Amino acid sequence: MPTLKEVVKPLIPRELWDKIPRSFDIIGSRSGAVAIIEIPPELENYKFVIGDAIIKLNRHVRAVLRRVGAREGEFRLYKYEVLVPGPTEVIHKESNYLIKVDPTKTYFSPRDQGDREDIARQVMPNEVILYPFAGVGPYAVAVLKRQPLVRLVIAIELNEYAYYYMLDNIKLNRLEGKVLPLLGDAAKLMGLFCGVDRVILTLPLGAHRFLKQALMCVRDGGIVHFYHLGTEENLYGEAEGLVRNYCSELGFECQVISRRVVRDYAPYVYKVRLDIKVGKF
Numbered sequence: 001m002p003t004l005k006e007v008v009k010p011l012i013p014r015e016l017w018d019k020i021p022r023s024f025d026i027i028g029s030r031s032g033a034v035a036i037i038e039i040p041p042e043l044e045n046y047k048f049v050i051g052d053a054i055i056k057l058n059r060h061v062r063a064v065l066r067r068v069g070a071r072e073g074e075f076r077l078y079k080y081e082v083l084v085p086g087p088t089e090v091i092h093k094e095s096n097y098l099i100k101v102d103p104t105k106t107y108f109s110p111r112d113q114g115d116r117e118d119i120a121r122q123v124m125p126n127e128v129i130l131y132p133f134a135g136v137g138p139y140a141v142a143v144l145k146r147q148p149l150v151r152l153v154i155a156i157e158l159n160e161y162a163y164y165y166m167l168d169n170i171k172l173n174r175l176e177g178k179v180l181p182l183l184g185d186a187a188k189l190m191g192l193f194c195g196v197d198r199v200i201l202t203l204p205l206g207a208h209r210f211l212k213q214a215l216m217c218v219r220d221g222g223i224v225h226f227y228h229l230g231t232e233e234n235l236y237g238e239a240e241g242l243v244r245n246y247c248s249e250l251g252f253e254c255q256v257i258s259r260r261v262v263r264d265y266a267p268y269v270y271k272v273r274l275d276i277k278v279g280k281f
């Protein structure tokens, strides 16, 4: 199968070849997919050529969107320019589960798959898990598909579209009774669920505002997965500083049991994760 670059090169002047994107995201499956690509301004006049090439390269792609700017707002959404119009609600196949989503309405990234699997591997039978920034619920699904003996995942989401997709995803993956989906603000709802075994805080830009609450909610010996941003020179320094400060303020013994770069976030900036074991006595 030829690459995007190989297909569009004959249609784009030679001096712009090094600007042609090497990759793009595909969300969806054989039943229909949407492709999402970043195109630099130098290729403005060739954006539709690139869109058409993506459709030709992948027969399941029905719509092509160009990502414009960075994620914005509390729902963490991109703005998109439509290069090839088509349906954007898709069913994404990941590992052994399905995720229904419309990336124009809710957050979802197929690039987080490795992180979902890494979290799922850590979860033990009978756990109760608090998942405050749940989006369409992919971490809940990944965890429950790997560890069906989890007692409950309490999944809180503010964006109504994401919440309704999460309800669909619970049904689609036959997880009724295993997820408690809640539509609302985590700041108001998290405190109702104290004593949980694990908290998954998947909001790299802002989870620190909920970290103190998460540390208070988890049981003695429980785990908090804290996401934050780190620079190339100092990947974990700021995140670890926040953990140290809150734990000492609360009088908890916190141990960072693992550190991980989840993926790139922006040039020289990474989404990172700390796994924190919280001791309370």
Ligand SMILES: C[S@@+](CC[C@H](N)C(=O)[O-])C[C@H]1O[C@@H](n2cnc3c(N)ncnc32)[C@H](O)[C@@H]1O
Binding pocket: 074, 075, 076, 106, 107, 108, 109, 112, 132, 133, 134, 135, 136, 137, 138, 139, 156, 157, 158, 159, 162, 184, 185, 186, 187, 202, 203, 204
């Ligand atoms: C980075 S996304 C992660 C979503 C999901 N966990 C995933 O991995 O696909 C963060 C999500 O938190 C939601 N959110 C932001 N602030 C929130 C709040 N105060 N309470 C509940 N959800 C919130 C956003 O709407 C968004 O869907």
